[in-house]
Amino acid sequence: MTTTSLAKAARPGAERAAAGRGPWRYFLRHRAFYIMLAPGLLYFLVFKYLPLTGSFIAFQDFNIFKGFSGSEWVGLKWFRQLFQYPNFGRLIENTLIISLYQIVFAFPLPILLALMLNEVRQMAYKRIVQTVLYLPHFLSWTIVFGLSYMLLSPTNGLFASIFSGMGAEGGILQQSEYFRPIIIISGIWKEMGWNAIIFIAALAGISPSLYEAAKMDGANRWKQFLHISLPGLLPAIMILLLLKIGHILDSGFEQIYQFLTPAAFETGDVLDTYTYRVGILQGQYSITTAIGLFKSVIGFVLLVIANRVSRWTTGEGIY
Template sequence: MEPKPVTGRLVRFSVRMKRRTQRIRRPPHDRYLYLLILPGLLYFLLYKYLPMLGLVMSFQDYSPFLGFWDSPWVGWKHFRTMFAEPEALRVILNTLEISFLQILFAFPLPIILAIMINEVRLTLYKRLIQSLVYLPHFLSWVVVVGIFVVFLKSDGIVNNLLKMASIQPIPFLTSPEWFKPLIVFQVIWKESGWGTILILAALAGVNPQLYEAAVMDGANRWQQIWHITLPAIRSTIVILLILRLGSVMDTGFEQIFLMLNPFTMEVGNVLDTYVYFKGIQQGDISFATAVGMFKGVVGLILVVIANRLARKYGEGGIY
């Protein structure tokens, strides 16, 4: 018996491809629009998809002298090693803890900040606030960490103020207990202002007549925010959360690497820095590739699960 469902899918696929080809062959202006997409497609092809061929190293004991074809295959050896080593498990837990702390504290703040900015009625004052909160985003992590070091080192400004208040100085930079709060606070200070851009754009699309009707019904500002503003930007918040979950295993190499020291290595070593130490410093390229592949797979699974949950509860999702 012929597999009719498969045949039907092939026919539908061929029809869709034929229609797309016909659209590309339409009058010249349509072809020019497709040409505008070409640079972006080439970028993703060259810098995102072709490098994925290197993932084959995670299943080999890769040697640069032997290359991809002659390096011995070891199957799942590096993945088993990753889950068997106590150090690797500790690094995974550190990564998850820092990432979820950022989601818990740093993710909601741009939303709150955008709503507060949107409530400002004086345009000049609103633009001034926007400019001030955007500025830290344009500083590199080297500059940001340098500022925090100047303020928080043992003879820095904060500890000198504590001494003047007869309070014992606090070893902020060498204390394991302070490492993760400092990381989260740095992310909040640097990125919260920049994160308000999409939220403010979503708020600009809210129909003003909804607020006028709410005022006529006697709603105060808090009730308007709760019943109009937040529901209006809910889909944008859901999409941003789904995208953020996709990078849950990525805490940022530069910031963590610059903040690490021998005293905080146990609580601060994450997958990004672990890959650097293993792959670059120790030359274990295959193991580092396996760790990187693990990060990508976890991110993909979280995005798919979050997207399905969003669609199940009535949101659009990202696909």
């Protein structure tokens, strides 16, 4: 056997050995990136994936003293109890209305804010405006409610006389018809500047040469917005909108719980606040798990449908 034939015969074994060592060599060569990736993977594993194993509590009469294995299986009992709850329709209606208001009114404003800040050429002024708009995000909803009460209190509020003239004698915070506007406006004030960061970053990623070429072709600011800025923002807009639709049954527990009063239950009681009452206050863990599973399934179905519609219409999607 010649040297060439021996080399050919030995090549498959050498290739298999090299292939076996390849992934480890690749991992060792890029170990710094995997080390940086590890905390994020660990977070999702511990707080996102492992809790999924507890979803079967929704099909048990769960008892914290008996544990998972000792609790009795009851099938769809808790789902039937949820759907037969007298105020279930009101919970769904309030949750959907508040979420839709947030999408229609609160979602576009960070986009407009990012576009306006993108037009500011004085960097010092731009940074000051951004800092002022970011600050409310770092306030808790308890503080935001306190500020709202100082403004809307029927006795010594800043706008007490205005709202008393509108017929809100008991205070605007005690009127159910004003609850949803207060939730939307306070949410916009608190989160608009922070939510604009993603869109500002997307605008910063657009090549300045595109704007320069558009100017040379005679495009004004409006034309530059339509043909450069908006298409550059479209991927970020669609991804965040799809994620928002996937969480349409999550209307924001902390905010609503702070502002909710017995007088506003008719328009403000949502699935999250009901879950708190029956789960935390009454200790009915099985029905709260059933509510969470119901919300997850509905959100997943809506996300799949919205993603497909987005693919058909804009060509953008999550997957």
